[in-house]
Amino acid sequence: MIGKVIVDVPTNQTDRLFDYIIPEVYQETVVPGIRVVVPFGPRKVQGFVVALSETSEYELHKLKPIEELVDVTPPLTGELLTLAEWLKEKSLSFYIAVLKVMLPAAMRAKYKKELWINGEEQLPQLPHTIASIFTDTKTPVDWDDLQKNGNEIQRKEIAKAVKEKILLVKPVVGTQETKKKRVIVEPVLSKEELEIRKLELSKGAKKQQELIHFFIENRDPIPVTEIIEKLKTSRSTIQTLVQKGILQQGEIEVRRDPYEGRVFTPSESLPLTDEQGVVLQTILKSLQSGKHETFLLRGVTGSGKTEVYLQAIEKALSLGKEAIVLVPEISLTPQMVTRFKERFGSEVAVLHSALSKGEKYDEWRRIREKEVKVAVGARSAIFAPFENLGMIIIDEEHETSYKQEESPRYHARDVAIERGKYYQCPVILGSATPSLESFARAKKGVYHLVTMEKRVNDVKMPEVTITDMREELRDGNRSMFSNVLLDAMKLRLERNEQIVLFLNRRGYSTFIMCRDCGYVAECPHCDISLTYHRANQSLQCHYCGHMETIPTRCPGCEGDSIRFFGSGTQKVEEELVKVLPDVRVIRMDVDTTRKKGSHEKLLDKFGRGEGDVLLGTQMIAKGLDFPNITLVGVLAADSMLHLPDFRSAERTFQLLTQVSGRAGRHEKTGEVIVQTYTPEHYSIQDVQQHDFVSFFQKEMMIRKQRGYPPYYFLALIHVSDVELTNVVDVTEKIAKFLRTRLSETTMIFGPVASSIPRIKDRYRYQCMIKYKVEPKLTETLEEIIKTYQGEMARSGLSIVIDTNPYMML
DNA sequence: AGCACGCCGACT
DNA sequence: GTCGGCGTGCTC
Numbered sequence: 001m002i003g004k005v006i007v008d009v010p011t012n013q014t015d016r017l018f019d020y021i022i023p024e025v026y027q028e029t030v031v032p033g034i035r036v037v038v039p040f041g042p043r044k045v046q047g048f049v050v051a052l053s054e055t056s057e058y059e060l061h062k063l064k065p066i067e068e069l070v071d072v073t074p075p076l077t078g079e080l081l082t083l084a085e086w087l088k089e090k091s092l093s094f095y096i097a098v099l100k101v102m103l104p105a106a107m108r109a110k111y112k113k114e115l116w117i118n119g120e121e122q123l124p125q126l127p128h129t130i131a132s133i134f135t136d137t138k139t140p141v142d143w144d145d146l147q148k149n150g151n152e153i154q155r156k157e158i159a160k161a162v163k164e165k166i167l168l169v170k171p172v173v174g175t176q177e178t179k180k181k182r183v184i185v186e187p188v189l190s191k192e193e194l195e196i197r198k199l200e201l202s203k204g205a206k207k208q209q210e211l212i213h214f215f216i217e218n219r220d221p222i223p224v225t226e227i228i229e230k231l232k233t234s235r236s237t238i239q240t241l242v243q244k245g246i247l248q249q250g251e252i253e254v255r256r257d258p259y260e261g262r263v264f265t266p267s268e269s270l271p272l273t274d275e276q277g278v279v280l281q282t283i284l285k286s287l288q289s290g291k292h293e294t295f296l297l298r299g300v301t302g303s304g305k306t307e308v309y310l311q312a313i314e315k316a317l318s319l320g321k322e323a324i325v326l327v328p329e330i331s332l333t334p335q336m337v338t339r340f341k342e343r344f345g346s347e348v349a350v351l352h353s354a355l356s357k358g359e360k361y362d363e364w365r366r367i368r369e370k371e372v373k374v375a376v377g378a379r380s381a382i383f384a385p386f387e388n389l390g391m392i393i394i395d396e397e398h399e400t401s402y403k404q405e406e407s408p409r410y411h412a413r414d415v416a417i418e419r420g421k422y423y424q425c426p427v428i429l430g431s432a433t434p435s436l437e438s439f440a441r442a443k444k445g446v447y448h449l450v451t452m453e454k455r456v457n458d459v460k461m462p463e464v465t466i467t468d469m470r471e472e473l474r475d476g477n478r479s480m481f482s483n484v485l486l487d488a489m490k491l492r493l494e495r496n497e498q499i500v501l502f503l504n505r506r507g508y509s510t511f512i513m514c515r516d517c518g519y520v521a522e523c524p525h526c527d528i529s530l531t532y533h534r535a536n537q538s539l540q541c542h543y544c545g546h547m548e549t550i551p552t553r554c555p556g557c558e559g560d561s562i563r564f565f566g567s568g569t570q571k572v573e574e575e576l577v578k579v580l581p582d583v584r585v586i587r588m589d590v591d592t593t594r595k596k597g598s599h600e601k602l603l604d605k606f607g608r609g610e611g612d613v614l615l616g617t618q619m620i621a622k623g624l625d626f627p628n629i630t631l632v633g634v635l636a637a638d639s640m641l642h643l644p645d646f647r648s649a650e651r652t653f654q655l656l657t658q659v660s661g662r663a664g665r666h667e668k669t670g671e672v673i674v675q676t677y678t679p680e681h682y683s684i685q686d687v688q689q690h691d692f693v694s695f696f697q698k699e700m701m702i703r704k705q706r707g708y709p710p711y712y713f714l715a716l717i718h719v720s721d722v723e724l725t726n727v728v729d730v731t732e733k734i735a736k737f738l739r740t741r742l743s744e745t746t747m748i749f750g751p752v753a754s755s756i757p758r759i760k761d762r763y764r765y766q767c768m769i770k771y772k773v774e775p776k777l778t779e780t781l782e783e784i785i786k787t788y789q790g791e792m793a794r795s796g797l798s799i800v801i802d803t804n805p806y807m808m809l
Numbered sequence: 810a811g812c813a814c815g816c817c818g819a820c821t
Numbered sequence: 822g823t824c825g826g827c828g829t830g831c832t833c
Contacts, residue, residue: 005833009810018833041832042812058833793810794828 003030003066004051006095007040008109012789015094018047019056021065030066033074033081035107037067037173044173046070046109048099050081070175075103075368077385079422086418092781092801093408101408102383104351106176106361113143115158116168125166127157134167143169178358181251185238186221188248197246207237212246221252255362258355259341267342269314270307275299275452282450283312286426287319287390294417296397296442297430299452300690301661302459305430306336308452309393310343312428313374317347321390321425322373326412328399329353329378330619334600340376351377351384354596379404382412382419389423392416397429397438398654403806411804413438432661432692433654436703439696440710455665462632462663462670464688468679480575485633485673489580493612497630497668501576501615502659503569504639510568512539512550519556521548527758534570535591544760569615572635576613588616621658627666632659637676637684644755645808646708653683653695660687707747707770715769715777716805717784718754721797724763730797731765734784738769741780746771755808762796777803 004017020038022030030036034049044067056063076084076099084098091098100108117123117137126134133141133154147155161167187194198212210231224238241247272280279297286293299305313323327336332352340348349363349372366372368385375384379402382392394402394416402412413429420427429438429447442449455461467482477483492499510532513520521530523541530539530548540547554562564571569589576585586606593599599619606614607626614620614629634656641652656674664670676684686695704711719731731751738748750767757764771777781801791797 002833007832009832011810013830014810014832020833038833040811043810043832045810045832056833063833790829 001027001030002053002056002063003036003049004053005036005038005047005049005066006099007038007047008045008096008100009040010094010096011793012094012785015096017050019053019058019063021063022052023065026066026069029069029072031074032078033076035070035075035109037070039064039067043171045111046173048076048096050084050095050099070109075107075385077387079387079419080383080385083383083415083418083422087408087410087415089778090414090803091408091410092778092785092803098408101380101404101410102385104357104360104364106178106357108176110174110176112172112174114140114170114172115143115146115162116140116170118165118168122166125164126161130154130157130161140170176357177361179253180256180358180362182254183224183249184221184252185224185227185242185247185249187215187219187246189246191216191219194246197244207231207233208241211237211241215247221250223252223254224249255366256356256359258350258359258363259337262341264338264341264345266345267339269311270304272307272311273304273452273454273456275454276304276308276456279450279452280308280311282448283308283426283428284315286448287312287316290424292420292424292426294420294427294429294447295450296434296438296447297428297450297452298434298439298442298692299430299432300455300461301432301657302455302665303432303452304456305395305452306339307456309395309428309430310339312426313344313391313393316390316425317344317373319390321388322386323375323391323393324381324384324386324389324416325374325376326381326392326394326402326416327376327378328396328401330401330621331396332376332378333603333624335603335625337376340374344374347372348374348376349384351375351381353378379412382415389419390425392420392425392427393430394428395430397431398433398435398650400651400806403804405807407800409802409804414804433657434692436650436696436699437710440700457666459665459667460669461690462660462672464660464672464674464690466674466676466679466684466688469675469677479579480572480635481579481633482673482675485675486579488631488671488673489583489613489633492631493580493583495630498606498609498611498626498628499613499631499633500620500624500629500659500662501572501613501633501635502620503572503615503617503635504637504655510571511565512562513565514554514556514559515561515563516559517554517557519554521551521555525758525761526756528756532564532568534568543756569617572615576615583613584611585613585615586611588614588620590617593619618655620662621655624662625665627668629662630664630668630670632663632670632672634659634672634674634676637674638678638681641678641681641683646703646706647806647808649681649683649699649702652681653687653692653699656684656687657690657692660690712747712770712772713774714805715771715781716802716808717750717767717769717781718764718800718802719751719766719798720759720762720764720800721795722762726795726797727763727765730788730799731767734799735767737784737787738767738780741776741783742769742771742774743776746774762798 001022003020003022005020007014007018030049032049032051036047036049037044038047080102088095088098117134120137162169194212194216198209201208211233214231242249283295316323337350349366351360351363367375375381394413404410416427441447467484472482489499511520511529512532521539523530523546525546526541526543530541533540538547539550553560569587573585573587586602588602637656641648660672663672682698717734719727721727735748735750747770751765754764754766788799
């Protein structure tokens with residue numbers, strides 16, 4: 001038999017199948033989806049068997065055999081292999097990149113080199129500088145370790161010794177998968193024999209008697225730590241019985257449990273509102289029909305979308321099927337996880353970035369080995385290896401984090417629908433503020449639109465007040481809080497209610513500028529201003545990490561009028577304490593949430609009422625649900641309205657709506673105060689009216705006018721290189737080529753410099769394609785890659801193609 | 810990506 | 822004359 005293998009070498013030339021002989025011993029075990037190690041040229045690489053065949057087109061005598069198997073059972077199912085083919089095509093990525101993205105990081109191959117002494121007789125030949133490193137001929141030394149930790153002389157000596165064949169370099173292919181083991185004990189003898197041995201013990205040996213007694217009742221293996229706790233015994237007592245041949249120790253594999261020790265009280269379905277009921281029934285009807293359908297569930301904040309998801313999943317499970325729930329990373333909060341755990345108990349696996357590699361691996365195996373039926377997670381959870389999917393849910397479907405911005409560039413929504421088609425199951429896209437693309441599709445009837453306009457328990461939508469910061473300035477208020485907001489905050493403090501202050505930092509970072517000559521500190525490697533970091537009193541570049549000290553005098557004019565501009569959460573906190581001296585602020589930003597679990601701690605603290613104000617960035621926009629929050633303040637609503645991105649209005653509307661939704665979710669009514677310099681902008685006006693449809697219509701007009709999605713599809717080609725002339729040259733050629741190839745109705749823009757024209761000393765240009773129908777697109781783009789693959793491999797030239805761009809930078 | 814093969818410059 | 826530069830091409 002022949003195995004068709006995709007090798008782990010991500011290049012254009014190797015992005016195809018390679019044939020390998022399957023050795024006799026592996027005939028039974030090698031199946032599509034399994035990982036193998038194969039000889040590839042002079043080295044060994046990992047690969048995926050994607051198909052089997054009786055024959056090969058390749059010269060048979062040149063075929064090499066598969067060297068070893070990495071898996072016993074294939075990690076990728078047949079469906080995922082089919083999906084990979086589709087995704088490879090759609091995203092223009094390498095097959096291997098797609099296969100790898102479907103598996104948890106721990107399962108990625110690890111290549112390392114080992115240094116061995118080339119036989120006993122070479123031992124005396126070793127130079128004394130490195131002799132101490134090599135103890136004997138049986139222990140290899142890690143090559144990478146040595147390069148890192150050894151000194152220069154040692155590195156040189158080693159290179160020499162390798163050349164003289166005193167030392168041998170052996171490349172090895174391994175994995176990073178580790179399974180957690182636990183020491184267990186179990187009885188060796190039968191029940192009767194245990195009884196006898198127990199009687200034989202001396203009267204004083206109380207602990208041993210207890211232990212044997214335990215195993216008379218329970219014959220199952222039990223972890224040592226567990227039994228010590230249970231019987232208040234000790235390791236030595238167990239050891240004694242092991243020595244006597246009564247018990248034996250062993251190891252069993254255990255799953256790491258990220259939620260170990262946490263108790264989840266099971267919860268029942270909540271009663272549904274009329275609207276929720278209608279939506280649920282519509283979805284269930286589709287589920288039972290066994291036909292694929294994509295639903296767009298638009299439900300205002302607080303309308304109880306999660307409960308609908310939970311009950312829909314429950315139904316899918318009762319039909320013996322499985323479900324995937326995608327949640328944006330940022331809102332994968334403990335609150336959210338708890339809700340699923342309480343409803344579905346041990347049937348849930350959670351996959352998110354806060355877990356360690358090992359924990360993710362174990363959660364993934366729970367899915368693969370059918371120990372769970374529900375997977376809740378961020379983007380990559382869409383590849384959960386279920387084989388009988390009954391439902392896929394994408395919460396907050398408009399979130400841009402569902403788009404992966406590195407190869408393979410995929411959008412989880414597209415993958416979800418593709419899998420939904422395969423399993424003929426419903427896909428539910430939920431949001432209070434759907435993406436324009438999805439809502440347009442729903443209006444066209446491509447998706448099935450279902451709507452929930454009311455909040456549960458008839459809670460009113462919060463009142464939104466817009467304050468014009470220009471007017472505040474005219475009235476002499478130079479602080480970052482408008483008078484309206486300040487008064488509202490004072491009122492909440494009096495009433496002992498809680499406040500959320502939201503500062504959007506995107507496009508609004510702190511920089512330094514000279515008030516005399518206008519000098520702005522910029523990164524020497526990127527065309528962007530440096531950001532002021534208070535923690536270590538430095539200026540940093542967010543794109544390349546460049547760091548420098550803060551100048552005391554202006555480098556431009558030698559003056560001393562260097563000032564800080566913009567405002568970070570720290571600055572807001574300082575200001576806040578100045579105007580409201582007794583206020584207790586809980587600040588949530590990258591600095592205060594860096595440590596694992598700190599996010600949760602801060603929220604808990606706020607939940608317990610140990611803070612009056614929760615001040616934060618994006619991360620507080622979603623999911624938090626505390627009854628005592630009655631005021632939400634948005635400090636700078638338009639900070640991202642002016643970003644060079646056609647979706648900036650949409651993002652502004654979405655974000656403001658999300659944040660507003662944090663206020664007054666329970667009995668107490670909420671108020672939202674939005675500070676802005678552009679109060680007349682429709683994305684801000686429509687937030688005030690809670691009018692998604694109105695916003696949608698206005699934004700659609702603009703998209704139509706400007707030729708953007710959903711009226712046109714986009715593809716973006718990024719070209720970058722250290723040599724500016726080369727970048728311009730290549731981009732120009734690409735644009736020309738596109739114009740000759742693509743149809744007349746397709747528009748090609750460029751070459752133009754990217755909005756950040758230089759990052760890490762590399763110049764960046766781009767070329768944009770807008771099209772409605774373009775059957776030759778993929779083919780043409782592939783041709784471009786092929787044309788430049790040589791140059792890309794040789795020089796530093798890079799061409800990245802995104803067929804569904806979300807980041808316009 | 811690695812690695813070998815192969816064809817032109819500065820050295821024992 | 823050789824050692825070594827990195828351009829080109831292949832890996833079942």
